[in-house]
Amino acid sequence: MSHDPTASLREEFAATIGDGVDSPWRAAFAAVPRHTFTPEFFDQDQRGQWRRVTRSDDGYLRTVYSDTALMTQLDSNGVPTSSSSEPGLMLAMLDALDAHPGDNVFELGTGTGYNAALLAHRLGAENVTSVDVDPELVALATRRLAEVGCQPFVHAGDGALGYPQRAPYSRIIATAAVRSLHPALMEQAAVGAVIVAPIGYGVVRATVTEPGHAEGRFLPRPALFMPRRAPSRGPDFEALREQSPETTALPVADTLGRWKFPLSLALPGYNSCSWRSDDGTVTGVGLWTEDGSTATARTSGHVRQAGPRRLWDTVEELAALFSDGQPARDDFGITITPEAQRVWYGTSEGPSWSLATDQ
Ligand SMILES: C[S@@+](CC[C@H](N)C(=O)[O-])C[C@H]1O[C@@H](n2cnc3c(N)ncnc32)[C@H](O)[C@@H]1O
CATH class of the missing domain: 3.40.50.150 (Vaccinia Virus protein VP39)
Incomplete structure (x- = not known):
C-alpha cells in the first residue's frame, strides 16, 4: 500500500x-x-x-x-x-x-x-x-x-x-446482524472453521465441530449492527384494542432497556417504542416483531398482547430468569446443528431460545 x-x-x-x-x-x-x-x-x-x-x-x-x-x-x-x-x-x-x-x-x-x-x-x-x-x-x-x-x-x-x-x-x-447462520452458509464452513457474527445485540464466536454443527459463546462487549436487510411488518396497535388487559408487576419504564440483550436473542429483530407525558415521564412501552405480534404495557401495570406470539410473556420470563441482575453477554452461547439453532444461557443445557434458520 x-x-x-x-x-x-x-x-x-x-x-x-x-x-x-x-x-x-x-x-x-x-x-x-x-x-x-x-x-x-x-x-x-x-x-x-x-x-x-x-x-x-x-x-x-x-x-x-x-x-x-x-x-x-x-x-x-x-x-x-x-x-x-x-x-x-x-x-x-x-x-x-x-x-x-x-x-x-x-x-x-x-x-x-x-x-x-x-x-x-x-x-x-x-x-x-x-x-x-x-x-x-x-x-x-x-x-x-x-x-x-x-x-x-x-x-x-x-x-x-x-x-x-x-x-x-x-x-x-x-x-x-444475522438471525442465525443460514444452513447454506454452514455447508460452506470447513470443520474447525471459526464463525464470528452479530446476533441480536451481541457478537457470537462459534467453532464448527463437524459438518453443519457449531458451538460457541458471545463476546463480552456490546454490539449494535445493521440488520441483514429483510421485509418486516410494523406494529399492529389496532389489534390490541380488542384484547382485554392483563396486569404486570414489572417496572415498565425501564424493563425493555434492562433486558435488551436477552430480549434480542429471545425475540430476534424486535422493535420497541415508548410513550411519554408532557414532562418527559415514560407512561408506557410498545414491543413488536416482524410477524405482526404486538404488545403494550402501561406504567399503570396494564398489558395488552396480540398476534401469533405473546411478547410480554417473554419479557416476564426473562425478568424472572435474570431477577438477580443483568446477565453478562459471554454467559450466553450458541449451538448449531443441521436441524436447529439455539442460543442458551449458562450452559448448552440451560434456558434456551430457538433461532429461525430460514431467514
Ligand atoms: C455495517 S455494514 C458493513 C461494513 C463493512 N464490512 C465495512 O468494512 O465497511 C453492513 C453491510 O451489510 C450489508 N448487508 C445487509 N444485508 C445483507 C445481506 N443479506 N447480504 C450481504 N450484505 C448485506 C449492507 O448493505 C451493509 O453494507
Missing part, C-alpha cells in the same frame, strides 16, 4: 483503538487508509438531521481516524443502510476470528470495503471473499479496493447464503 500524508494519523489510530490489547491486526489498521473507503459519510446533529461530511470539511480526517462508526449510506427515510463499523469493534471481531495467513475467509457485508481490505492486507487478497446485497456498494468498494492496491473477490448477492463457488471457508465473519 502506498505511503500518504495520513500515515502518522493512521499509526496513532491503529495503536489506540480497542481496549489496548496486543493484536496482530493493528498493523493492518495502520497500513490501510480508512479515508479511501469513506470519502464521505453522514453525521447526525442533536435534532436528528443528517449532514453530509466530505474531505473538504473541517475535522473530516480526525473523525475518520477515531474510534467512530461512520454512516455511509441512508435510505429515502434517512435510516442508515450501510456504515464503516466502529474500528474498536472491528478489531475485537477480527481478533475473535483468529485468522492466519492461508485461511480462506468469507465476509458477509462488504459495505465500504474497509474490513475486506484489512483482511486482504493481512491474509492475502486471494484468500478473501466478500459479499454485499447492494450492487452499488459492491461497485464502489471494488473501485476503492483497487485504489489501495488490493483486490479480494467481491460479489453482489445475499451474503447470508455465502458464496459456494469459493468454499470451503476456514473463517466466516458477518458485519451485518
Whole structure:
C-alpha cells in the first residue's frame, strides 16, 4: 500500500483503538487508509438531521481516524443502510476470528470495503471473499479496493447464503446482524472453521465441530449492527384494542432497556417504542416483531398482547430468569446443528431460545 500524508494519523489510530490489547491486526489498521473507503459519510446533529461530511470539511480526517462508526449510506427515510463499523469493534471481531495467513475467509457485508481490505492486507487478497446485497456498494468498494492496491473477490448477492463457488471457508465473519447462520452458509464452513457474527445485540464466536454443527459463546462487549436487510411488518396497535388487559408487576419504564440483550436473542429483530407525558415521564412501552405480534404495557401495570406470539410473556420470563441482575453477554452461547439453532444461557443445557434458520 502506498505511503500518504495520513500515515502518522493512521499509526496513532491503529495503536489506540480497542481496549489496548496486543493484536496482530493493528498493523493492518495502520497500513490501510480508512479515508479511501469513506470519502464521505453522514453525521447526525442533536435534532436528528443528517449532514453530509466530505474531505473538504473541517475535522473530516480526525473523525475518520477515531474510534467512530461512520454512516455511509441512508435510505429515502434517512435510516442508515450501510456504515464503516466502529474500528474498536472491528478489531475485537477480527481478533475473535483468529485468522492466519492461508485461511480462506468469507465476509458477509462488504459495505465500504474497509474490513475486506484489512483482511486482504493481512491474509492475502486471494484468500478473501466478500459479499454485499447492494450492487452499488459492491461497485464502489471494488473501485476503492483497487485504489489501495488490493483486490479480494467481491460479489453482489445475499451474503447470508455465502458464496459456494469459493468454499470451503476456514473463517466466516458477518458485519451485518444475522438471525442465525443460514444452513447454506454452514455447508460452506470447513470443520474447525471459526464463525464470528452479530446476533441480536451481541457478537457470537462459534467453532464448527463437524459438518453443519457449531458451538460457541458471545463476546463480552456490546454490539449494535445493521440488520441483514429483510421485509418486516410494523406494529399492529389496532389489534390490541380488542384484547382485554392483563396486569404486570414489572417496572415498565425501564424493563425493555434492562433486558435488551436477552430480549434480542429471545425475540430476534424486535422493535420497541415508548410513550411519554408532557414532562418527559415514560407512561408506557410498545414491543413488536416482524410477524405482526404486538404488545403494550402501561406504567399503570396494564398489558395488552396480540398476534401469533405473546411478547410480554417473554419479557416476564426473562425478568424472572435474570431477577438477580443483568446477565453478562459471554454467559450466553450458541449451538448449531443441521436441524436447529439455539442460543442458551449458562450452559448448552440451560434456558434456551430457538433461532429461525430460514431467514
Ligand atoms: C455495517 S455494514 C458493513 C461494513 C463493512 N464490512 C465495512 O468494512 O465497511 C453492513 C453491510 O451489510 C450489508 N448487508 C445487509 N444485508 C445483507 C445481506 N443479506 N447480504 C450481504 N450484505 C448485506 C449492507 O448493505 C451493509 O453494507
